[in-house]
Amino acid sequence: MTEAVPLSGGMGKLYGVSLxxxxxxxxxRAAWAALQxxxxxxxxxxxxxxxxxxxxxxxxxAGVMPPDxxxxxxxxxxxxxxxxxxxxxxxxxxxxxWLRAGRDVLFLVEGDASTYATFGHLARTLRALDADSxxxxxxxxxxxxxxxxxxxxxFSEQDDTVAIVPAAYGVGSVERLLPDxxxxxxxxxxxxxxxxxxxxxxxxxxxGTHFVERVGAVDERRLSGADIxxxxxxxxxxxxxxIIKNPHRIRGERIKGCLKKSSAVVETEAA
Ligand SMILES: C[S@@+](CC[C@H](N)C(=O)[O-])C[C@H]1O[C@@H](n2cnc3c(N)ncnc32)[C@H](O)[C@@H]1O
Numbered sequence: 001m002t003e004a005v006p007l008s009g010g011m012g013k014l015y016g017v018s019l020x021x022x023x024x025x026x027x028x029r030a031a032w033a034a035l036q037x038x039x040x041x042x043x044x045x046x047x048x049x050x051x052x053x054x055x056x057x058x059x060x061x062a063g064v065m066p067p068d069x070x071x072x073x074x075x076x077x078x079x080x081x082x083x084x085x086x087x088x089x090x091x092x093x094x095x096x097x098w099l100r101a102g103r104d105v106l107f108l109v110e111g112d113a114s115t116y117a118t119f120g121h122l123a124r125t126l127r128a129l130d131a132d133s134x135x136x137x138x139x140x141x142x143x144x145x146x147x148x149x150x151x152x153x154x155f156s157e158q159d160d161t162v163a164i165v166p167a168a169y170g171v172g173s174v175e176r177l178l179p180d181x182x183x184x185x186x187x188x189x190x191x192x193x194x195x196x197x198x199x200x201x202x203x204x205x206x207x208g209t210h211f212v213e214r215v216g217a218v219d220e221r222r223l224s225g226a227d228i229x230x231x232x233x234x235x236x237x238x239x240x241x242x243i244i245k246n247p248h249r250i251r252g253e254r255i256k257g258c259l260k261k262s263s264a265v266v267e268t269e270a271a
Contacts, residue, residue: 011132012099014123015040016113017106018140019055022216022239024062026141034106034138035064041098042070043091044108045118047077054239055108058216069103075118077238084121092125099126099133110239112142116166116187144185144241147212151222153245156183159254167192167242171199178203184244190236197232200244208245213237 017034020026027035034040044053053072060066073091076083095105113119114137123135144164148155156162160182167174167186174196177184189196200206211228213221214237223231 010102011134012101012103012105013134013136014095014099014105014107014126016109016117016119016123016137018109018111018113018138019058020141020216021111021143021146022058022214022220023146024058026146026216027058027062028138028140030138031140035059038067040067040104040106042066042106042108043073043095045075046072048074055110058110059108088121088125091122092129095122095126096129109140112140113137114139115142143215143239144243147210147215147241147243150215150220151210151212151224151243153210153243159251167196171195175199178246179249182246182249184246186242186244189240189242190238193236194232196242197228200228205244205246208247210243211240212243213240
C-alpha cells in the first residue's frame with residue numbers, strides 16, 4: 001500500500017533499521033522495538049520486482065508482519081550512475097510524502113545500515129530534496145562479524161590490521177593489500193569468485209580462508225580451506241563473502257602498545 005495518511009504535527013523521521021545479516025536472533029532490541037510500531041510505514045529494498053526483499057524476509061522470519069502501509073523500493077544491481085541516481089530519486093520521492101504527512105518511515109536494512117547499504121544513498125537524496133528531513137540510524141550486526149562468529153575465527157585480535165573491501169576492484173587490488181593486513185574481508189565476491197580462488201591457491205592462502213554464503217539464513221553455507229576449491233565454476237549467492245586470515249604477514253615494529261604508556265604521554269596527561 002502506498003497511500004499517505006496526513007497527521008497533524010511536524011515532519012516524520014526516516015529510520016535506517018538494521019536487522020542483522022539474517023538470523024532473527026541478531027536483530028537488536030532497538031530494531032525489534034521499531035518493528036513493533038504499527039504507526040510507522042515500512043519500506044524495504046529489492047533488486048527487481050521479481051526478487052523478494054531479503055530485509056523484509058528477515059523481519060517476517062522473526063515473526064513480525066508489515067504494518068498497513070508498506071512498500072518495496074527498487075534498487076537495480078548496476079554500476080550505471082544514471083540508473084542508480086534515478087532509483088535513489090524515485091525512492092526518496094516515495095518516502096517524502098509520508099514524512100511530510102508526519103509519518104515515521106522505517107527503511108529495513110539487511111546487516112548494518114552504515115555498512116555498504118543503500119540507506120546512505122536514500123538519506124542523502126532525501127536531504128537534497130528537503131533539507132528538513134530528519135534521518136536516524138539504528139545500528140546493527142553486519143555480515144562479516146556474524147560470519148566470523150559462525151566459522152569460529154576472530155575478526156581481529158590485539159594489534160591485527162583488518163581490511164574490508166569489495167572484491168569488485170579485482171585480484172590486483174587485493175594482492176596489493178595483502179602485505180599490510182592480518183585479516184581481509186572480501187565483500188561482493190560473486191562475479192570474481194573463480195579469479196579469487198585461483199589467487200588464494202597461488203598465494204597459499206586457502207588454509208586460512210573461509211567462504212560464507214547467506215550467513216544467518218536457513219540455507220547458510222560455509223566452506224573453509226581446500227573445500228573452497230569446490231566452488232570453482234559454480235554460481236554462488238550475491239550474499240557471500242570471504243574471510244582471509246593472512247599467515248604470511250610480517251608485522252613491523254609497533255611504536256606504541258596500549259599496555260605501556262611512554263613517559264612523554266604520562267607527563268602530558270598529568271599536566
Ligand atoms: C550491499 S552489501 C551489504 C552489507 C550489509 N549491509 C552488512 O552490514 O553486512 C552486500 C554484500 O555484503 C555481504 N553480505 C551481506 N549479507 C550477507 C550475508 N547474509 N551472508 C554473507 N554475506 C553477506 C556480501 O558480500 C554482499 O555482496
